[in-house]
Amino acid sequence: MNAKANKNQVTSIEPAYYQAITEAIRKEAVQILKDETVVGVVGYLPGRRKGTASPALVTTVEEAEKLIFSPACVNNLSVYLTKAKKGVLKQGKVGIVAKGCDMRALAGLMTESQLQREDLFIIGVVCPGVYGFGVERTGTLTEANIARKCRECTVHMPEGSDVAAGTHTELADLTPEEAEEMARIEAMPQAERWAFWKEHFSRCIRCMACRQVCPFCYCEQCLCDKNRPQAVESSPRPAGNMAWHLVRAMHLAGRCGGCAECERVCPMDIPLNLLNRRMAQELKELYDFEAGLTPVEKGPLNEYKENDDQSFIK
């Protein structure tokens, strides 16, 4: 069956839709905790402020009954399975709530041997979208408050999950703001494009939120933290900021699944996902590869083939 033909296009996603997903997540989470399929479930709990949610690792049935899904469930929870958080998996099989975009990160992490599929019970969410930053959190998702990345979502269905909650519903006629912005930047003369990024990076305060929420920034020693010798200036100044963001963009090429968490968490509103998407576009053109659609043996930049194009070597 063609999901596209079958999808339900609407002008607003009402709280009832998210409530149904919430019920389904609770049911699954309670079940897998009760029958000890998993030692814990990474999901979302409501925040103190109206219309907010926070990631949570729940280990009891009582807590699992409080899990929610709402447009405020913006986080890509796969970050809790890697780097400093990888202790979670050491305790045993873990349940995780994953939207389509989060599934791409999970698939990518499996590709990179950071995760094993059998260690996870994935409660997929058929996600119509989540809130953007600084929008009205009314409980209803509309064109006015949907996140920029969700406007061009191609992964509403959480492919590869153990169970999926929700029916395919999405907002109709969303303008692809990010694609339009990319086209605008692409059309700039090089100097203007450079100035565009320089201006954005000049605001960077090097809080490293972009790195810390990124499921793929799992290096135990980040190049940008090295000081003997220093590889990238760690002080928040234009040169070091530029170096840091370019190093990161290159390092994520062919790996980033496009969850745009880096952009969401940037307290200085640097449009980092534009860089990631530009790199993804490059990988698509060069290798016809899209990261995270499904776990693969090796990503194109991790593999050497005799017949690789070598014309770039001059």
Added chain:
Amino acid sequence: MPQIITEQNLRSLIDLLVKEAKLVVGPKLSGSVVLYEPLTAGSDLTLDALPRRSSKELFFPICEDILSYKRENGAMKVADVDRSKFPETVLIGPPPCDAGSPAILDAVMSWDYKDEFYLERRRKSTIVGIACTKGDDACFCRAVGLAPDAEAGSDLFLTPLKDGSYSCKAVTEKGEALVAAHLNLFAEGAGAEPVPFVDQAVEKLDLVKIKKWLEEHFEDPLWEKIADICVGCGACAFICPACHCFDINDEGSTDDGVRRKHWDACGFSKFTNHASGHNPRDVQNKRYRNRIMHKFKYYDDKFGKTLCTGCGRCIRACPVGIDIADILAQINRG
């Protein structure tokens, strides 16, 4: 008799101060965000949003050179920064949660070691605070003992009135001097009704009780629960008006470079990493605990003040929704 300044005259005051070659800093739209930036004219002043970063950077910049070095003819020459060149500065427009920050930080910056970079900037600055009539569900200044009309830290304090003008109160001699030098912009009179303040959602906190709890709960499951989700970035600390930790790095080559002081954050895993490789705060729960302890216990122990103004920035910015007001309220309820 209190004095009144119209909004137009407030903007004219900025124009005049710029003409007097003072550095005038205030909330200004920069791209899509409002930041404290140098104002080139009164029309730059943007008072409808809390700037994304606090005004502490005026005294404690994100990054500053503290000396430079260069090897010349085999000899290393070290040059200090000439602090006498720091400009006379007027900060216009911080709400009490930002204006109040120097009133907290002066203590640590002039304690056992006098931070002359910070102190020189403080000496040369005048702060014109404005009472806050905005606010959202992340605000909790009242809960930590401040208020939308708290004058602490301000030299001159303005209160928005319903007709768009401001009533002015000189809090310090610096504030009096600023008014005296531009008296024609101010009018005598009681003025219109003040704009009412916004209610805050967070309950009033008993800071003594919270401190006592912290003293007794250095080890507590709460820290692990928070650390479960804290991803260890520095967003909360960097945009905080009261956090003041910094790192020092020599950047450049061995023959030619600059020693720089820049913001650091206790949430980073390498913040307490020793040269030996030992890290006393080796896991996130110890790091987050330190953040709370420093703000609500250690700083109070040393300086009798709380290291938080309740601006709510960390709540709005936390990538994973950690809500310090909620944590404090939980502790407060016991």
